[in-house]
């Protein structure tokens with residue numbers, strides 16, 4: 001009998017760097033890894049995780065969050081699954097600039113995508129009109145107010161000066177607007193709201209407005225409007241149905257996305273994707289809740305944000321079927337009322353994880 005030629009495996013395999021980081025990152029990322037591994041066997045893709053110990057503990061022990069050559073190594077992965085950074089023992093600006101920002105900025109992850117929606121079984125503080133929340137906030141993620149430009153002189157003296165300069169570049173603004181229009185175009189309502197503060201911030205934010213309308217001319221099928229950042233907070237609360245896709249600067253969108261998460265029921269469910277759309281570098285997926293030291297170690301962190309961001313990661317990797325299967329499983333579990341305490345429930349991280357695994361058919 002002739003030997004059969006070896007069949008070339010058509011299973012896609014992904015190498016993912018898991019960085020649990022600090023606090024509850026160490027509880028939710030392992031839960032996410034477990035769920036992704038279970039899903040991989042059902043959906044026939046391969047996934048291999050390498051866990052990196054980049055954290056505040058590592059910083060306190062060695063003086064660095066990221067070891068020498070770490071970013072070069074990180075570049076070789078297909079995606080990054082990130083928990084949180086932030087510790088009571090390290091000033092927040094040190095931890096942020098030591099770990100998360102070198103990845104976002106160094107890997108040119110300029111499009112930060114933050115969906116907000118009230119999942120089934122979860123109550124919005126807006127009550128019935130919570131059902132109208134279906135937003136995607138696109139946050140510019142590499143420059144603006146987070147450029148790091150500025151300094152302090154005459155420290156401790158009465159004449160001390162600190163400057164904190166926002167930097168907006170034409171390339172940086174144009175590419176995030178283009179990304180936002182492309183995303184808005186794929187959504188049913190095809191609506192994009194520009195959020196700036198160009199009445200008071202008359203240089204950078206006016207540039208944002210101008211470039212937005214230059215790019216808009218190429219997307220006649222997308223409806224646009226423009227709202228100031230203070231005014232949009234009232235619209236989010238009072239008229240949620242009037243918003244769909246929103247594009248805003250690094251700091252403005254940071255603030256709006258916390259509001260969006262709270263209006264959706266809890267910070268514990270909100271996911272985010274830090275994307276390098278050109279795929280020159282791996283993109284990074286994380287829950288937005290942070291390290292939450294007040295509840296760390298208790299096993300009650302909500303893993304839903306991590307599962308949702310895992311679904312976004314699968315979408316990005318090119319596994320849309322697995323991504324929507326995971327999303328359906330998450331929604332089935334929230335609908336059943338298997339909730340952690342941040343949602344008013346009595347279940348812990350493990351119970352929610354088990355319920356999602358069950359719902360996936362594991």
Ligand code: IPM
Pocket residue numbers: 085086096254288290
């Ligand atoms: C976020 C967070 C971070 C940010 C913190 C942890 C520095 O709030 O991802 O929204 O401001 O970017």
Ligand code: MG
Pocket residue numbers: 254255258288
């Ligand atoms: Mg934030």
